[in-house]
Amino acid sequence: xxxxxxxxxxxxxxxxxxxxxxxxxxxxxxxxxxxxxxxxxxxxxxxxxxxxxxxxxxxxxxxxxxxxxxxxxxxxxxxxxxxxxxxxxxxxxxxxxxxxxxxxxxxxxxxxxxxxxxxxxxxxxxxxxxxxxxxxxxxxxxxxxxxxxxxxxxxxxxxxxxxxxxxxxxxxxxxxxxxxxxxxxxxxxxxxxxxxxxxxxxxxxxxxx
Amino acid sequence: xxxxxxxxxxxxxxxxxxxxxxxxxxxxxxxxxxxxxxxxxxxxxxxxxxxxxxxxxxxxxxxxxxxxxxxxxxxxxxxxxxxxxxxxxxxxxxxxxxxxxxxxxxxxxxxxxxxxxxxxxxxxxxxxxxxxxxxxxxxxxxxxxxxxxxxxxxxxxxxxxxxxxxxxxxxxxxxxxxxxxxxxxxxxxxxxxxxxxxxxxxxxxxxxx
DNA sequence: ATATGGTTTAACCGTTTGGTCAAATATAAG
DNA sequence: CTTATATTTGACCAAACGGTTAAACCATAT
Numbered sequence: 001x002x003x004x005x006x007x008x009x010x011x012x013x014x015x016x017x018x019x020x021x022x023x024x025x026x027x028x029x030x031x032x033x034x035x036x037x038x039x040x041x042x043x044x045x046x047x048x049x050x051x052x053x054x055x056x057x058x059x060x061x062x063x064x065x066x067x068x069x070x071x072x073x074x075x076x077x078x079x080x081x082x083x084x085x086x087x088x089x090x091x092x093x094x095x096x097x098x099x100x101x102x103x104x105x106x107x108x109x110x111x112x113x114x115x116x117x118x119x120x121x122x123x124x125x126x127x128x129x130x131x132x133x134x135x136x137x138x139x140x141x142x143x144x145x146x147x148x149x150x151x152x153x154x155x156x157x158x159x160x161x162x163x164x165x166x167x168x169x170x171x172x173x174x175x176x177x178x179x180x181x182x183x184x185x186x187x188x189x190x191x192x193x194x195x196x197x198x199x200x201x202x203x204x205x206x207x208x209x
Numbered sequence: 210x211x212x213x214x215x216x217x218x219x220x221x222x223x224x225x226x227x228x229x230x231x232x233x234x235x236x237x238x239x240x241x242x243x244x245x246x247x248x249x250x251x252x253x254x255x256x257x258x259x260x261x262x263x264x265x266x267x268x269x270x271x272x273x274x275x276x277x278x279x280x281x282x283x284x285x286x287x288x289x290x291x292x293x294x295x296x297x298x299x300x301x302x303x304x305x306x307x308x309x310x311x312x313x314x315x316x317x318x319x320x321x322x323x324x325x326x327x328x329x330x331x332x333x334x335x336x337x338x339x340x341x342x343x344x345x346x347x348x349x350x351x352x353x354x355x356x357x358x359x360x361x362x363x364x365x366x367x368x369x370x371x372x373x374x375x376x377x378x379x380x381x382x383x384x385x386x387x388x389x390x391x392x393x394x395x396x397x398x399x400x401x402x403x404x405x406x407x408x409x410x411x412x413x414x415x416x417x418x
Numbered sequence: 419a420t421a422t423g424g425t426t427t428a429a430c431c432g433t434t435t436g437g438t439c440a441a442a443t444a445t446a447a448g
Numbered sequence: 449c450t451t452a453t454a455t456t457t458g459a460c461c462a463a464a465c466g467g468t469t470a471a472a473c474c475a476t477a478t
Contacts, residue, residue, distance in 0.1 A: 120377050153367070180355070191360055194403070251458085427472070
């Protein structure tokens with residue numbers, strides 16, 4: 001392979017990523033991808049045999065990107081509170097750089113369940129669960145861990161995934177979206193940590209009874 | 210045809226709703242809609258002039274449905290804590306009956322910003338904000354209200370909107386999705402109320418300083 | 419310089435798509 | 449029954465789509 005090979009292939013791949021993220025698989029047009037990559041449409045089929053193959057390559061890469069960012073964060077060695085704050089800071093700033101990513105993944109999976117397998121195969125959920133578990137097991141019963149995880153992800157992903165609609169609503173109330181999201185990096189972990197502290201207060205009160 | 214048969218227009222509308230919710234605008238086929246409604250494809254254009262017009266009619270109806278359910282809940286006259294619990298119970302059970310609705314609205318809006326205007330025109334956000342504000346203004350500063358609202362919506366909508374992927378992950382961990390969502394009706398409001406209580410504790414401590 | 423093999427293109431192809439239309443059928447009114 | 453109007457259909461169309469092909473192009477090794 002010559003150096004120009006990689007060049008073209010990655011130009012196509014980058015263009016395809018943009019178009020697929022913007023429009024989704026069904027609405028994306030091979031001609032649009034070729035135009036954005038500034039190459040002939042036939043080249044798409046030369047490097048990636050079909051639209052579906054090209055899409056799969058893009059989806060795979062993006063799913064990998066999400067997964068690596070997600071799982072890496074909980075590897076860090078720090079106290080749980082700090083880890084929560086670190087997660088939101090890292091995760092929200094990552095999603096801000098890739099604002100279309102979460103909606104793309106969610107929407108495509110919900111319309112083609114076969115993509116789910118591809119996505120799940122990357123995640124070792126019990127691994128992450130064990131990590132969180134060891135962090136908070138002193139404070140939280142085992143059954144509550146998945147709920148905590150879902151709450152954390154909901155609070156970090158949703159405001160980015162729903163960006164267009166949330167931005168619209170906020171602006172109706174005179175609030176700027178980007179500023180709001182910046183605040184979220186502080187507000188959301190505060191919210192979670194407060195909830196957990198309160199939980200501890202309540203369980204200690206129950207123990208005393 | 211028996212007189213109990215639905216009128217053609219509503220048969221078309223119902224079929225279109227199903228297909229559009231399942232596949233989205235771009236992937237939906239007029240022929241599929243006609244097939245599901247068990248009528249000739251030309252009839253679609255007789256009652257609704259074009260695919261876009263039909264889609265707009267469906268989107269408008271569904272956006273209305275979401276909006277009415279959302280805004281109605283905070284009209285109720287009850288203490289704030291109880292209202293939060295009532296919101297999650299009502300909202301999650303509504304979304305469970307219409308599991309594709311949130312992802313449909315979010316995905317279509319994110320791909321066609323013109324739909325956002327249609328959606329926003331239905332919502333009077335400052336109205337809702339005022340209601341919540343009067344509920345919690347004694348306990349929470351004005352600036353925190355939008356964040357609380359976004360947190361509430363994130364925690365209620367995300368686990369339903371991301372159903373396929375969340376279901377997959379949960380099952381990998383041996384947890385059944387429907388049971389998990391049922392638990393959420395209790396866990397999520399607990400979480401929010403705990404966070405707010407803790408917030409009050411902290412602000413009272415700050416006042417003492 | 420030319421033969422070789424990977425790269426790029428314009429032109430083309432078969433199918434699918436949203437949409438149209440004239441004819442057929444059902445419904446209701448005179 | 450006859451006429452007028454509304455509904456339904458099969459056949460059809462032009463455009464758009466993903467995909468193919470043969471030829472042109474270009475770098476490099478001999």
